[in-house]
Amino acid sequence: MGIAGLELFNYFLCDLEPLPYNRLPYGNCSERTIEIPIAIRFLRRMEAGLREPYLEIGNVFANYLPLLDPHPELTNRIVLDKFEEAPGVLNEDLMDYREKHALILCLSTVEHIGQHAYGEQKSGDREAPLLALRHLYNLLKPGGSALVTVPFGKLMDMGWLIQFSDEYLRLLTDSYGVPAEALDVSYFRKLDMDMHLNNPKQCWIQCGKEELADKRFDSPFMFANGIAVIRMRKTGPDVMTEPRPHEPLTFEPAPTVSSVYFAPFVRPAGFDKDGYFPAARPGYVFYGPSLTLAPKSYVLEASFEIEGPGEFTLEVTSNRGRRRLWSRKIVRSERLSAPIEIKREEHQSEIRLYQHNAANCRVRVPCLVLNEA
Incomplete structure (x- = not known):
């Protein structure tokens, strides 16, 4: 149990298919616990078409490669990361990249583009993540597929990331020109977690987008309390037109304080896994x-x-x-x-x-x- 008092299982349901939570002890107190198994499921389903390396935006899977050992062909990837220096990683800005791919994977990365994070300087453009998503669509070969995850709930400008909302994501089709039929989006909500950072158990469920409308980033649980899993399929030509104007959006700022458990509080006697x-x-x-x-x-x-x-x-x-x-x-x-x-x-x-x-x-x-x- 955690602060919600729910029973925590070793699996969650994705489109009614049980998937094991990630158990590698890296970043596992965050949404990575479901993003990694969802991404592996996506890659395995695309395995037959993997005749060439797929493109990974952000050097994420480097920390989870042992999970791909039974399927070594799934490690055949090109990694694009603007700032992280590692063997085989292309240090290039996504927006400058032009090579097309049949398969693209991007886990919790586009929300940081144009924001003040990981070496990036804040551009002042709160819609830079949407430009990045449209660019990912353009980088797909005809019929190609992409899997992208983003934090989802209240529309928030956290400084280092933009948390998507339904109104914000709809701009991808309404303003930025990506065909609506190219998108398939599913949503997940965090219900509970062990209140410690050492590989805690979590409880996530697949849900409707309306169930995430009031979810804040970093509250009550650290990092995303809801995510959108965006599947894109290249259904037509590249989208090169300028974004259409739209009504201004209202972004909620980052909370001044978001949780007593993960913010830098002094807790003389500590707390247990149930909070x-x-x-x-x-x-x-x-x-x-x-x-x-x-x-x-x-x-x-x-x-x-x-x-x-x-x-x-x-x-x-x-x-x-x-x-x-x-x-x-x-x-x-x-x-x-x-x-x-x-x-x-x-x-x-x-x-x-x-x-x-x-x-x-x-x-x-x-x-x-x-x-x-």
């Missing part, structure tokens, strides 16, 4: 992450599950706890949404949970998000 903090004596259960709050309106969303007679205070402070900006007594399991007005710039700001009594108690915090209002 419970032990709380047996007076003192801080957690505090952090020590940041600067600009003079703005914020909203603090939090939920608490308390087992035992705990008496707590949740507070927002600055100057290392010397100045209290907001506080609330917590004595039972509850969910809250509180406006917080910051009148001046506050430094070394923290969210703190303090236990007042000595009691055999534990508390779980499935949601702790501080957003600009």
